[in-house]
């Protein structure tokens with residue numbers, strides 16, 4: 001973990017609230033270069049994004065507190081048939097960590113169904129906050145992907161079809177404070193198994209590993225979103241884009257909450273043919289995202305030095 005050495009590198013901060021950031025403008029084209037460069041170098045960057053207004057921000061985080069305050073049996077209920085575990089927590093190696101996942105949060109009906117599983121008497125505040133928040137963050141996800149796809153010269157049709165087959169999950173994280181003598185490790189260093197993760201934390205703790213190996217601490221703010229490439233983005237880009245290595249350390253005296261909008265490929269995906277050439281030979285076989293998630297927790301995956309390579313690397 002952090003060696004304490006200062007890195008001379010940093011992550012770019014891109015202002016997505018800038019009115020001039022419209023497709024085709026110079027501002028857009030230079031932002032595309034920065035986004036792509038940061039994903040290739042570090043697997044991630046920071047986005048300033050003001051479309052989640054302060055009321056919605058307070059509302060979604062208070063909804064998350066209500067969710068984690070439910071009894072453990074309620075939280076552990078089965079809420080999705082997809083191989084994403086809905087509840088994760090109670091793990092002896094990372095005792096502070098709990099996380100829950102809301103499948104398809106862009107759909108109001110699915111938010112309602114999830115909500116009534118947790119609160120049979122209903123909880124409109126919860127389902128409406130989740131749905132509104134997810135829709136706003138998905139707009140950012142869409143713009144980022146569009147920038148990357150355009151920057152690699154992809155035709156419209158191809159990237160529209162990729163974007164259309166994207167499936168979203170809203171993952172919520174809670175970390176209790178460590179007891180005396182207990183580890184302050186929230187989550188050990190890892191890459192995410194999805195395509196792209198967009199994180200917004202209410203308290204510091206998230207650290208991103210830069211390409212020189214140093215850790216960058218991300219400052220919590222309602223308008224600061226960390227955008228991280230996951231394993232599926234490595235496959236799609238034939239390894240041009242790195243999976244972003246990140247971890248969470250709990251250094252505070254209050255509980256930490258964080259939210260991530262994660263995207264998955266809803267249909268079998270192959271590395272983009274434009275990114276395969278003599279200099280960059282094909283690195284992956286066709287990739288079934290949910291097959292990968294099922295493989296993810298197997299002994300073979302856990303033992304491997306790279307899960308994604310073990311699953312579909314060539």
Ligand SMILES: O=C(O)CCC(=O)C(=O)O
Nearest residue numbers: 173187199201206248258
């Ligand atoms: O708590 C966070 O901000 C991120 C958690 C995380 O990276 C994960 O569970 O995959």
Ligand SMILES: [Fe+2]
Nearest residue numbers: 190191192246
């Ligand atoms: Fe993660």
